[in-house]
Amino acid sequence: MADASAAGAGGIRIANVGHTYRPPRGRPVTALEEVSLEVAENEFLALLGPSGCGKSTLLYLIGGFLPIESGGISVGGTPVAAPGPDRGVVFQHFALFPWKTVRENVLYGLEKQRLPKAEREARAAAFIEMVHLDGFEDSYPSQLSGGMKQRVAIARTLAMDPGTLLMDEPFGALDAQTRSLMHEELLAILKRTAKTVVFVTHDVQEAVLLADRVAVMTARPGRIKTVVDVADVGGAADAIRDPRFVEKVDFLWGQVRDEALAAQKGGAG
Amino acid sequence: MGMRFEQDGIGAAALRLLAGTGSVIALLAAWEVLARAGVVSEFLLPRFSDVVGRIWEDALGGVLFVQIGLTVWRAVLGFALAGLVGIVVGVVMARNRGANWFFDPIVSIGFPSPKIAFLPVFILWFGLDDSSKVLMTVFAAVFPVIVATAAGTEGVDKYLIWSARNAGASERDILHEIVLPAALPQIMTGLQVALPISLIITIVSEMVMGGEGLGGNMIQAGRFADSLGVFAGIVQIAIAGYVLIKGMEILRRRLLAWHQETQQISTF
Ligand SMILES: Nc1ncnc2c1ncn2[C@@H]1O[C@H](COP(=O)(O)OP(=O)(O)OP(=O)(O)O)[C@@H](O)[C@H]1O
Numbered sequence A: 001m002a003d004a005s006a007a008g009a010g011g012i013r014i015a016n017v018g019h020t021y022r023p024p025r026g027r028p029v030t031a032l033e034e035v036s037l038e039v040a041e042n043e044f045l046a047l048l049g050p051s052g053c054g055k056s057t058l059l060y061l062i063g064g065f066l067p068i069e070s071g072g073i074s075v076g077g078t079p080v081a082a083p084g085p086d087r088g089v090v091f092q093h094f095a096l097f098p099w100k101t102v103r104e105n106v107l108y109g110l111e112k113q114r115l116p117k118a119e120r121e122a123r124a125a126a127f128i129e130m131v132h133l134d135g136f137e138d139s140y141p142s143q144l145s146g147g148m149k150q151r152v153a154i155a156r157t158l159a160m161d162p163g164t165l166l167m168d169e170p171f172g173a174l175d176a177q178t179r180s181l182m183h184e185e186l187l188a189i190l191k192r193t194a195k196t197v198v199f200v201t202h203d204v205q206e207a208v209l210l211a212d213r214v215a216v217m218t219a220r221p222g223r224i225k226t227v228v229d230v231a232d233v234g235g236a237a238d239a240i241r242d243p244r245f246v247e248k249v250d251f252l253w254g255q256v257r258d259e260a261l262a263a264q265k266g267g268a269g
Numbered sequence B: 001m002g003m004r005f006e007q008d009g010i011g012a013a014a015l016r017l018l019a020g021t022g023s024v025i026a027l028l029a030a031w032e033v034l035a036r037a038g039v040v041s042e043f044l045l046p047r048f049s050d051v052v053g054r055i056w057e058d059a060l061g062g063v064l065f066v067q068i069g070l071t072v073w074r075a076v077l078g079f080a081l082a083g084l085v086g087i088v089v090g091v092v093m094a095r096n097r098g099a100n101w102f103f104d105p106i107v108s109i110g111f112p113s114p115k116i117a118f119l120p121v122f123i124l125w126f127g128l129d130d131s132s133k134v135l136m137t138v139f140a141a142v143f144p145v146i147v148a149t150a151a152g153t154e155g156v157d158k159y160l161i162w163s164a165r166n167a168g169a170s171e172r173d174i175l176h177e178i179v180l181p182a183a184l185p186q187i188m189t190g191l192q193v194a195l196p197i198s199l200i201i202t203i204v205s206e207m208v209m210g211g212e213g214l215g216g217n218m219i220q221a222g223r224f225a226d227s228l229g230v231f232a233g234i235v236q237i238a239i240a241g242y243v244l245i246k247g248m249e250i251l252r253r254r255l256l257a258w259h260q261e262t263q264q265i266s267t268f
């Protein structure tokens, strides 16, 4: 585990990780089996895979929320044991605090970090503006649309400036325009302050556009099926017309489709 | 109808109050008419206006406020203690398996049992003064708070707790800053159930044990065939109860401002 050469000092190393859910009632579900993956420091890895294959589970394991039962995960050379603000998570279902306003939601983590008050306020305001929610600072989550809530969740995590970003379908609830604005904002932030990113998505084009590498997972129990290097395409807004871009998207589409079909068969049987 | 009242200040507020209490006013008017018509004797049903006169007299003499004050003080003190104990026990039950093992059967047996039946025990143990009345009230009002708090605490969305941990919150922070606020709607519901129980049990205890206070006074009036006093007591209790319950509603709306939108949506 201490070997940091491959993943880089700040990278993520996942070695032979499995996870089985054991609900109090019902039978155990093996979500992940023998997953091995390395994400280099400051690399952007997108994670694709059919619904229910264990993508969120993998993020929760890296985040330290679930116990690591088999195999090992280290982030920045340190084995993961508990959650921490060094690994900022954008949860699939937002997990905003309903009794806190937009501003208070964004401020919460900054208060826990004991940042000086002036800086907290400034950062919260800047990130709320970044996700175009200025004017809604004093609204409660119950007063926002799904896409707005999602943007609060993104602002809240980005404002903490974590070295590692774990994003679970962070733009899934957004319309195409807002989504592409958010792509630009995210890439701009990563250019300013480099981060290691694991980004779960169902949108193949989004994955190729944003990521350095794209990993495709198999149907449940999830394993890593293929990893494709896409660093040479994407990034710019007009990249989607690049034939090499189209080629990579098509290839990945095929991979995900096969697994989605397998998942359907598995689900029926 | 309601829409027309919204706009103009005090007049509108008065109208709304009138609309909200119309049925009570009609009932009181019927009482007055019935009593005046002489259908039943003055003794069995004194006029409402005479009852109000008696309350007014007591108010001028200052007795009224001492009596209401004593009863409300006992009820509110018992309620507050029940709230405190109930929230602590509820949280501990939901978060600690051993505590759950210990308290769960006690609560299951205690909640549906008629608590007032324990009154003789309280009298034996604590005598006839305030402490036994207040403790009787605590005992009766604590169960709904325990049950509501335990259910609310258990039901907290685990992702809220995860997201607080992710922000660097300690386990203690999480209890204060996440679990309790998330469970607050249910805790408030438990308290709203406990409040009228507190008032009822205090008054019944006063009736049984005698002494100062609305309940004791009413029993006293009954013994002396003072029918005006009995009905005055009923009206006073009704007013005290109404004020307490309304106060609690306002508190709930204040504390759960963030929750109201969801409530409103869910009622449509
Ligand atoms: N708390 C849980 N208890 C039992 N089983 C669970 C639990 N959470 C997830 N699972 C199971 O584990 C599997 C993987 O779930 P996970 O949420 O990681 O999938 P996912 O890849 O993120 O799916 P999606 O794309 O739909 O979000 C699913 O089949 C699910 O049934």
Ligand SMILES: [Mg+2]
Residues within 6 Å of the ligand: A055, A056, A057, A092, A168
């Ligand atoms: Mg998921």
